[in-house]
Amino acid sequence: MTPPVLEVRDLSVNFGGLRAVDNVSFAIARNRITTVIGPNGAGKSTLFNLISGAVRPRAGQVLIDGVDHTGEPPNRLQAAGLARSFQITNLFFELSVAENLRLAAQILEPTRMAWRPVSASRAAMTRVDELLVRFRLDGKASYPVGKLSHGEQRRLEVAVALACRPKVLLLDEPTQGMSHGDTEDTAKLIKSLADDVSVLLIEHDIGLVMSLSDHVIVMHQGQKLAEGTPTEVRGNTAVQSAYFGHA
Numbered sequence: 001m002t003p004p005v006l007e008v009r010d011l012s013v014n015f016g017g018l019r020a021v022d023n024v025s026f027a028i029a030r031n032r033i034t035t036v037i038g039p040n041g042a043g044k045s046t047l048f049n050l051i052s053g054a055v056r057p058r059a060g061q062v063l064i065d066g067v068d069h070t071g072e073p074p075n076r077l078q079a080a081g082l083a084r085s086f087q088i089t090n091l092f093f094e095l096s097v098a099e100n101l102r103l104a105a106q107i108l109e110p111t112r113m114a115w116r117p118v119s120a121s122r123a124a125m126t127r128v129d130e131l132l133v134r135f136r137l138d139g140k141a142s143y144p145v146g147k148l149s150h151g152e153q154r155r156l157e158v159a160v161a162l163a164c165r166p167k168v169l170l171l172d173e174p175t176q177g178m179s180h181g182d183t184e185d186t187a188k189l190i191k192s193l194a195d196d197v198s199v200l201l202i203e204h205d206i207g208l209v210m211s212l213s214d215h216v217i218v219m220h221q222g223q224k225l226a227e228g229t230p231t232e233v234r235g236n237t238a239v240q241s242a243y244f245g246h247a
């Protein structure tokens, strides 16, 4: 049987006396959108930090395609197929849109080509062109990132994360701070990503969660409170009282 593309088993971490993530286990399905929800402080970002190698777990395992990658640094996890989008913070604002994508896509070049200038990297350039079109940034390829709108910067951020053709993409609140129109566009874009990549998302906009997700994981006080389809989760009384504020 094919293993899940990403699985976490009994993942835990403490910050001082606080168990920020407490024995959390789940698997995400291939080419599906799985969303983590939960009130502020529930442990969602910490869970992402554990999965992406930013924080080492105290216990538990992170498996990609059935292989244990627990505690590996982000670059090793990226090589194993895991990418994370960082809310604009890893864009180079003074470089152009295309240059940002080229740098991220450079990893697709064979190692023996690594010394060549970025502009001579055929595999990377092909990927950049694909992403520019797909993310509707082709008209702005030569713009410095600092000149893009907030919505365009967020879109570029996701494109940069996808440049290395990951198997799993972690997206932390991809629509935060966006206008209504940009949020709708981004939702459509994320939906279309699942053709190529399995997506794990943190999102607060519950309308978006319900329309976008194939599967929802609910966190509360560091623990997994429930998981299921959006309808199952919404109908769960424990989730209603912990998250929606009524039962």
Ligand SMILES: Nc1ncnc2c1ncn2[C@@H]1O[C@H](COP(=O)(O)OP(=O)(O)OP(=O)(O)O)[C@@H](O)[C@H]1O
Residues within 6 Å of the ligand: 015, 018, 020, 038, 039, 040, 041, 042, 043, 044, 045, 046, 047
């Ligand atoms: N580096 C850290 N050191 C100490 N405590 C931390 C650290 N990171 C997170 N915490 C604590 O761990 C708990 C979980 O935080 P986390 O940011 O993962 O929650 P969250 O669900 O992502 O919340 P939000 O929706 O507000 O972003 C919180 O009580 C937080 O204060």
